[in-house]
Amino acid sequence: MDKNKIRIENLTVKADNTEILKNISLSIRQNEILSAIGPAGSGKTTFLRCLNRLIDTEEELSVQGSIKMDDKDIFSPQTDLSFIRRKISMVFAVPTPLPMSIRDNLRLGLRFQKRLSGININERIEKSLRAAFLWDEVKNRLHESAMKLSGGQQQRLCLARSLMVKPEVLLLDEPCSGLDPISTAEIEEALKNLKKEMTIILVTNNVKQASRTSDRTVFFLMGDLIEMGETGRIFTTPKDKRTSDYVSGRFG
Amino acid sequence: MERHFDEDLKALKELVLRMGSLAEDMIQKAVKALIERNDALTKEVFQLEDEVNHLHVEVDDQCLKLIALHQPMAADLRFITAAMKINSDLERIADHAVNASQTCHYHLFKETPVPQISFVTKMAEISQKMLKESLDAFSKKDVNLAKSVPEQDEEENRLKKQALNDLIELIQKDPSHAKQFVDLILLSKNMERIGDHAVNIAEDVIFMVMGKDIRHRF
Numbered sequence: 001m002d003k004n005k006i007r008i009e010n011l012t013v014k015a016d017n018t019e020i021l022k023n024i025s026l027s028i029r030q031n032e033i034l035s036a037i038g039p040a041g042s043g044k045t046t047f048l049r050c051l052n053r054l055i056d057t058e059e060e061l062s063v064q065g066s067i068k069m070d071d072k073d074i075f076s077p078q079t080d081l082s083f084i085r086r087k088i089s090m091v092f093a094v095p096t097p098l099p100m101s102i103r104d105n106l107r108l109g110l111r112f113q114k115r116l117s118g119i120n121i122n123e124r125i126e127k128s129l130r131a132a133f134l135w136d137e138v139k140n141r142l143h144e145s146a147m148k149l150s151g152g153q154q155q156r157l158c159l160a161r162s163l164m165v166k167p168e169v170l171l172l173d174e175p176c177s178g179l180d181p182i183s184t185a186e187i188e189e190a191l192k193n194l195k196k197e198m199t200i201i202l203v204t205n206n207v208k209q210a211s212r213t214s215d216r217t218v219f220f221l222m223g224d225l226i227e228m229g230e231t232g233r234i235f236t237t238p239k240d241k242r243t244s245d246y247v248s249g250r251f252g
Numbered sequence: 253m254e255r256h257f258d259e260d261l262k263a264l265k266e267l268v269l270r271m272g273s274l275a276e277d278m279i280q281k282a283v284k285a286l287i288e289r290n291d292a293l294t295k296e297v298f299q300l301e302d303e304v305n306h307l308h309v310e311v312d313d314q315c316l317k318l319i320a321l322h323q324p325m326a327a328d329l330r331f332i333t334a335a336m337k338i339n340s341d342l343e344r345i346a347d348h349a350v351n352a353s354q355t356c357h358y359h360l361f362k363e364t365p366v367p368q369i370s371f372v373t374k375m376a377e378i379s380q381k382m383l384k385e386s387l388d389a390f391s392k393k394d395v396n397l398a399k400s401v402p403e404q405d406e407e408e409n410r411l412k413k414q415a416l417n418d419l420i421e422l423i424q425k426d427p428s429h430a431k432q433f434v435d436l437i438l439l440s441k442n443m444e445r446i447g448d449h450a451v452n453i454a455e456d457v458i459f460m461v462m463g464k465d466i467r468h469r470f
Contacts (some may be wrong), residue, residue: 208323235325237463247325249255 005169005199006032006051011065013046013055020046020061022223033191033200035210038220039252044203047220048171050074051201052088053081069169077122082112089162093174095154097146102138105146105157108140109165124164131194132160152183159190170194172202176209190237207247211235219243257322261331268335268342271307275342276298276380278349279446283376286356286369290295294361298387303422304346311339314438335462341449341456345383348442348449350450355442360435368422372436375428378408382450384426389457398461401454408447417439440449451458 006028013021014135028034036044049055055063067074074084086109097105106125113119117160125142129135134156138149146157155175162170172191191200191213201237204210210217211231218228219242227234227243238244246252278300285293303451314397315336318324324332383403419433419440426433 207325211325236329238326245328248328249257249325 002032004028005069007066007068007071008050009066009068011047011050011063011067012016013043013050013168014062014064015060019180019223021050021220024065024225026218026225028199028201028230029194029216030199031197032197032216033214034204035217035218036201036220037205037207037210037212037246038226039246040205041222042220043223044114044220045173048090048173048201048203051088051169051171053084053196054090056081079243086113086165087167088169088171089165089167090171090173091155091158091175093177095151095158095178097149097154097157099147100144102146102149102157103142106161106164109161111148113165125160126162131163131190132156133190134160150183152179152186155179156186156190158188163194168198170200172200172204174204175202177205184209207235211247219246221246229231257318257324257328260314260318260322261328264311264318264332264335267307267311267314268338269387269391270384271304271311271339274304274307275345275349275385276383278304278346279352279376279383281374282352282356283380285353286360286376287373289365291357291360291361294357297349297353301346301350304343308339308343312336315339319411327405330460330463334390334456337456338453341452345446345449348446352439352442355435355438358431360422360439363432363435365434366429366436368419368433368436371411371419372439372443375408375411375415375440375447376437378404378411379443379446379450382408382447383453386450386453386457389454390460393457393461395458395461398457399455402451405447405451408444412440412444412445 004027008027009025011021011024012019024047036047038044041154045112046055046061049058050063050067055061063075069087073079098108102196103125106128107121110119110121110124126135126139129138134153137153138157146154149157170191176187180189188209191202194200195215202210202214214231216229216236219226219230219234219238219240221242227238227240229239234243235247238247278297281297281300282289285297291389315332318332322328382404385397386401388394389401416437419437423430423433455465459465
């Protein structure tokens with residue numbers, strides 16, 4: 001039986017009197033790619049931001065319910081936030097390289113790690129860049145500014161940077177929204193390889209990307225979880241008409 | 253929201269129904285030719301085959317284009333795959349109408365008439381009804397109508413078995429008409445296969461509408 005990596009129970013997120021997520025319960029399996037799809041305002045990004053507690057930065061939001069990773073309560077005051085951020089990495093929609101060299105961008109996450117002894121940084125850099133399908137393009141210019149890279153390369157650098165801390169869970173919020181089809185395909189290939197080592201949650205507005213890439217798909221609509229299941233089923237024989245209409249492009 | 257894509261799907265449905273209507277027409281003519289011993293009708297069947305073959309290619313071409321250009325999902329995807337499969341079944345049905353007409357034109361009509369054509373006409377009646385209902389079910393997305401089609405196949409199979417037994421017996425008893433009886437066995441086989449393709453169409457309609465695969469009773 002597939003082992004669950006993350007269990008979410010009765011998760012509700014409110015802003016004043018508006019519910020952004022309504023009593024969501026689901027489990028995310030270890031080493032799967034789960035896509036979260038839904039139209040704008042469905043709550044999928046909020047869902048993602050709950051998982052690594054980035055939601056904490058939004059003071060106007062209140063969160064109820066529980067999220068457990070390997071039975072560790074994410075929202076517990078005893079849970080070290082840096083532990084969560086190390087275990088759960090995130091890649092955003094817009095590439096966020098910092099104005100420093102490619103190598104320094106990659107080393108950034110490790111700077112906050114307490115124990116660096118025993119880590120071969122060069123090896124880790126190469127492995128992360130290879131996993132993000134970027135190694136061959138930058139191996140001879142790691143000292144150059146990351147800002148010189150193309151948009152697709154910058155996004156793959158961000159993916160490589162998030163891999164440097166060896167996360168157990170990788171969150172991606174629309175990682176290919178501004179990328180050309182080749183860069184998109186490279187990111188998707190990278191994710192399929194990476195799922196052997198980690199659990200991946202992909203928020204995407206591109207339903208075709210969800211169908212190509214993920215093992216299971218969850219569909220959100222106006223804060224409700226409408227349907228979740230194996231991707232092959234969701235895109236061929238969805239149970240709920242709203243899911244069928246959304247994946248067929250009838251709304252959204 | 254009505255999409256431009258819906259217009260394309262409607263056009264595809266019209267093409268499939270046009271092909272279905274031609275296939276029905278071909279069977280009707282082939283059976284009428286047999287009953288009336290009317291060779292002119294068999295030639296009409298041969299002429300209609302060309303149009304069916306063109307539509308066969310056109311429907312597949314449209315389906316491939318829609319898949320490639322729109323990457324359909326869910327109900328749209330099931331509709332297009334059903335259209336492709338129904339397209340194949342209709343082409344095979346038209347082939348059986350042609351085969352039946354060839355049997356009449358090249359063999360049966362050259363021999364003295366025998367009254368046992370009723371073995372074939374009874375089966376033809378059921379096959380035509382099954383085909384009509386399966387196409388109506390496709391047109392109206394009517395699952396109940398589609399479900400009624402496979403049930404009729406049992407009667408068709410029973411008649412086929414009976415025709416085969418009776419005709420073999422007749423060949424043994426009356427070898428002077430053996431050629432005609434062998435032709436009738438071939439014709440009954442055509443009618444039975446038409447019924448089988450109608451069942452396939454009905455099963456495709458059920459999958460198209462409900463997403464439930466009932467083939468082979470899995």
